[in-house]
Amino acid sequence: MKQLMLGNEAIARGAWEAGVTVSTAYPGTPSTEITEYISHYNEINAEWSVNEKVAFEVAMGASIAGARTIVSMKHVGLNNAMDPFMSISYPGVNGGLVVVVADDPGQHSSQNEQDTRWLGIAAKVPVLEPADSAECLFFVKEAFTLSERFDTPVVVRLTTRVAHSQSIVITGEREVVALKPFDQPHGKYIVAPAYARKRRVVAEERMAKLAAYAESTVLNKVEDGDSSLGIIASGVGYQYAKEVFPDASFFKIGIANPLPRETITTFVKKCKRVIVVEEVESIYEMIIKSWGLSVEGANLLPRVGELSSRIIRERITGTAPALLQAMSENQIPVRPPVMCPGCHHRGPFYVLKKLKLKVSGDIGCYTLAASPPLESMHTSICMGASIGMAFGFEKARGKEYAAQSVAVIGDSTFWHSGLTGLIDIVYNKGYTTVIVLDNSITAMTGHQDNPSTGKVLDGSSVIALDPKKIAEAIGIKRIREVDAYDIVALEKVIKEEVAAPEPSFIVTKRPCILIKGLELPDETYVVDTEKCIGCRKCLAMGCPAISFVDGKARINQLQCTGCGVCVNVCPVGAIVKSQGGAV
Amino acid sequence: MNIVIVAVGGQGALFASRVLGAVALGKGFDVKVSEVHGMSQRGGSVITHVRYGSAIASPIVEEGYGDMVIAMEMLEGLRAVPFLKKGGTMILNEQVIHPMPVITGKMAYPDDIAGKVAAQGITVHRMDALKMACDAGNSKVVNTVLLGAAAACVSGIDRAIWDDTVKTLAPRKYLDVNLQAFDKGYTMVKGNTK
Numbered sequence: 122m123k124q125l126m127l128g129n130e131a132i133a134r135g136a137w138e139a140g141v142t143v144s145t146a147y148p149g150t151p152s153t154e155i156t157e158y159i160s161h162y163n164e165i166n167a168e169w170s171v172n173e174k175v176a177f178e179v180a181m182g183a184s185i186a187g188a189r190t191i192v193s194m195k196h197v198g199l200n201n202a203m204d205p206f207m208s209i210s211y212p213g214v215n216g217g218l219v220v221v222v223a224d225d226p227g228q229h230s231s232q233n234e235q236d237t238r239w240l241g242i243a244a245k246v247p248v249l250e251p252a253d254s255a256e257c258l259f260f261v262k263e264a265f266t267l268s269e270r271f272d273t274p275v276v277v278r279l280t281t282r283v284a285h286s287q288s289i290v291i292t293g294e295r296e297v298v299a300l301k302p303f304d305q306p307h308g309k310y311i312v313a314p315a316y317a318r319k320r321r322v323v324a325e326e327r328m329a330k331l332a333a334y335a336e337s338t339v340l341n342k343v344e345d346g347d348s349s350l351g352i353i354a355s356g357v358g359y360q361y362a363k364e365v366f367p368d369a370s371f372f373k374i375g376i377a378n379p380l381p382r383e384t385i386t387t388f389v390k391k392c393k394r395v396i397v398v399e400e401v402e403s404i405y406e407m408i409i410k411s412w413g414l415s416v417e418g419a420n421l422l423p424r425v426g427e428l429s430s431r432i433i434r435e436r437i438t439g440t441a442p443a444l445l446q447a448m449s450e451n452q453i454p455v456r457p458p459v460m461c462p463g464c465h466h467r468g469p470f471y472v473l474k475k476l477k478l479k480v481s482g483d484i485g486c487y488t489l490a491a492s493p494p495l496e497s498m499h500t501s502i503c504m505g506a507s508i509g510m511a512f513g514f515e516k517a518r519g520k521e522y523a524a525q526s527v528a529v530i531g532d533s534t535f536w537h538s539g540l541t542g543l544i545d546i547v548y549n550k551g552y553t554t555v556i557v558l559d560n561s562i563t564a565m566t567g568h569q570d571n572p573s574t575g576k577v578l579d580g581s582s583v584i585a586l587d588p589k590k591i592a593e594a595i596g597i598k599r600i601r602e603v604d605a606y607d608i609v610a611l612e613k614v615i616k617e618e619v620a621a622p623e624p625s626f627i628v629t630k631r632p633c634i635l636i637k638g639l640e641l642p643d644e645t646y647v648v649d650t651e652k653c654i655g656c657r658k659c660l661a662m663g664c665p666a667i668s669f670v671d672g673k674a675r676i677n678q679l680q681c682t683g684c685g686v687c688v689n690v691c692p693v694g695a696i697v698k699s700q701g702g703a704v
Numbered sequence: 705m706n707i708v709i710v711a712v713g714g715q716g717a718l719f720a721s722r723v724l725g726a727v728a729l730g731k732g733f734d735v736k737v738s739e740v741h742g743m744s745q746r747g748g749s750v751i752t753h754v755r756y757g758s759a760i761a762s763p764i765v766e767e768g769y770g771d772m773v774i775a776m777e778m779l780e781g782l783r784a785v786p787f788l789k790k791g792g793t794m795i796l797n798e799q800v801i802h803p804m805p806v807i808t809g810k811m812a813y814p815d816d817i818a819g820k821v822a823a824q825g826i827t828v829h830r831m832d833a834l835k836m837a838c839d840a841g842n843s844k845v846v847n848t849v850l851l852g853a854a855a856a857c858v859s860g861i862d863r864a865i866w867d868d869t870v871k872t873l874a875p876r877k878y879l880d881v882n883l884q885a886f887d888k889g890y891t892m893v894k895g896n897t898k
């Protein structure tokens with residue numbers, strides 16, 4: 122059937138059609154929807170794993186045990202899974218193993234622009250690059266064939282614009298694939314040096330065979346056009362270039378590693394001028410130039426941020442239409458993302474700011490506390506780092522510094538990679554205080570369950586892990602739980618715990634306000650304009666429901682959730698219950 | 705046809721883009737729709753793109769080539785002007801949502817946005833879509849009001865096809881509200897252009 126599908130949905134569909142029976146993932150934009158769509162297929166045993174490393178390990182196990190398996194993550198997720206990813210390369214697979222990694226050029230939702238093509242090259246595994254949803258579906262199926270034929274994991278690399286764009290696909294039937302026998306010669310899956318040295322050679326031979334395959338595969342496409350301009354491109358970069366140069370000759374790369382040397386050489390020699398259009402990194406350009414061929418690329422196109430047809434048009438043709446502008450761009454106020462009205466995270470960060478603590482933060486919705494007006498997170502580097510880094514502060518600046526700093530981490534991030542950091546603090550006799558912001562969901566990526574929510578991917582119930590019990594088992598004695606909306610109690614508890622000369626563990630509780638079916642308080646809050654002195658203190662909390670009109674604060678009644686966090690911030694008691702909606 | 709939908713995260717730009725995409729697909733066009741998921745959905749500026757025609761390569765509307773902008777909020781409409789080609793159309797919701805620099809008093813919310821946009825030679829259809837949505841029965845269907853207004857500007861597609869697509873894609877519980885909201889936007893623009 123012909124239908125519109127998101128790239129991520131097409132990946133899920135392709136996996137299903139390829140007979141996949143196991144799927145693992147940890148959420149991360151722009152990859153998350155792959156697993157959400159996969160969870161609709163009953164034939165696939167799918168899970169949200171605790172982190173990408175575990176997701177990858179479960180997937181390796183499933184593949185080696187004989188099942189066609191898919192594992193999905195965002196680009197930085199592969200860093201977390203790097204050890205298993207690099208290590209499975211030599212042993213190879215059994216049932217097809219496809220690793221879908223979604224890169225984020227332009228950093229729409231990410232800390233960096235790292236390019237997964239590099240990592241595929243480093244691991245010596247094939248990397249496929251679809252350019253639209255139809256290719257997402259087809260390439261995933263092809264990836265499973267390749268994986269089994271060449272005994273290798275196969276990476277399918279997406280970028281945000283491919284993962285999050287809908288285009289037309291024609292769906293097919295599911296291939297029923299039997300489990301492969303689990304009886305490989307002893308040692309194939311043992312990486313002890315004696316075995317692994319042999320597999321090292323096999324991995325090289327495999328790359329040579331793949332290079333031969335790349336010369337004739339349908340994944341790469343030559344489109345003969347006007348030979349005065351040849352474009353070599355892949356993924357969405359191909360689409361942008363096609364938009365600008367519909368008549369040019371194209372070499373569309375579908376398999377990024379290894380590149381087909383012969384067919385590219387023929388193409389380059391046929392064209393008068395060849396430009397490599399690739400986002401962020403000059404990988405193709407570098408490889409093609411290393412063959413002694415003359416191509417352009419980085420001399421014309423930026424290496425920072427995502428490409429667009431306008432950038433290509435401007436840089437290559439030198440002419441792009443003048444743009445309409447109703448007001449100069451720097452006069453238009455920006456609209457960065459903000460914590461929602463009623464967000465669990467507002468109160469804790471308001472208090473941390475008030476107490477002037479150095480906050481070692483982490484990644485999640487709460488990272489929004491780093492932006493104005495709260496500006497109360499001082500570091501945020503990678504998932505789980507908050508805990509180890511706060512302990513690093515203490516190591517660098519002395520034990521007393523533990524009274525001036527805290528680690529702050531979300532519930533999903535705590536399970537993902539906070540535990541080992543916490544153990545390190547206790548084991549190495551630290552004093553650092555750790556705050557877990559437990560909003561009962563993985564909010565940032567669009568509400569996935571995690572080990573403390575009491576639910577798994579298919580919606581069924583499971584025992585909910587309690588971070589406090591883990592902390593207790595690790596040996597922490599000072600363990601507290603506080604209502605995230607109660608800023609008075611928060612201030613008291615945080616003050617006491619940072620001062621204690623031993624590690625402390627605080628859990629703040631309130632479900633994310635966006636959780637479906639959540640019961641909200643009946644009453645909203647309003648500003649009593651008689652009492653309001655226009656001091657703007659409430660505005661410093663960064664609640665989008667509060668604005669400043671005619672010298673007074675005003676609470677938008679459509680947006681107010683009745684969390685009441687602002688009530689205790691007002692110095693004159695001007696924020697009061699609405700009593701049935703009087704505005 | 706190149707359509708850009710701009711909104712504040714949470715306003716429901718996705719639904720509007722999906723209806724537009726489905727209608728174009730039904731008419732036999734090649735279609736691409738680019739959506740926003742992730743960080744900016746938390747109250748930030750969001751942009752979705754809908755393109756259809758005989759063959760569509762890029763999923764993104766190039767600045768200066770847009771036929772229509774559907775702006776679910778005034779400031780976002782102002783920001784989206786560079787997407788439009790000369791003589792393009794903007795469906796502009798009069799709703800104002802203050803962004804953080806305005807809330808904290810660092811910047812002023814620009815005034816007379818509709819006038820500024822129209823001064824660029826853009827055909828502006830402005831409306832209080834929030835009020836129209838509330839009249840239809842739910843403040844959340846602002847997106848469908850604006851979709852109706854946009855539909856009235858698109859030639860060559862019967863009203864019935866729009867209604868049918870809204871019926872298939874809207875949540876069952878809110879079907880009537882959505883159909884009413886669509887009608888309000890549609891009739892408003894048809895009335896203006898008569």
Ligand SMILES: Cc1ncc(C[n+]2csc(CCOP(=O)(O)OP(=O)(O)O)c2C)c(N)n1
Nearest residue numbers: 149198484485486531532533534563564565
């Ligand atoms: C290694 C890695 N995997 C995934 C992500 C994407 N990601 C960012 S934050 C986050 C989880 C946030 O959940 P939580 O810690 O519960 O905080 P919340 O958003 O609910 O406040 C995820 C999955 C990432 N940045 N890095």
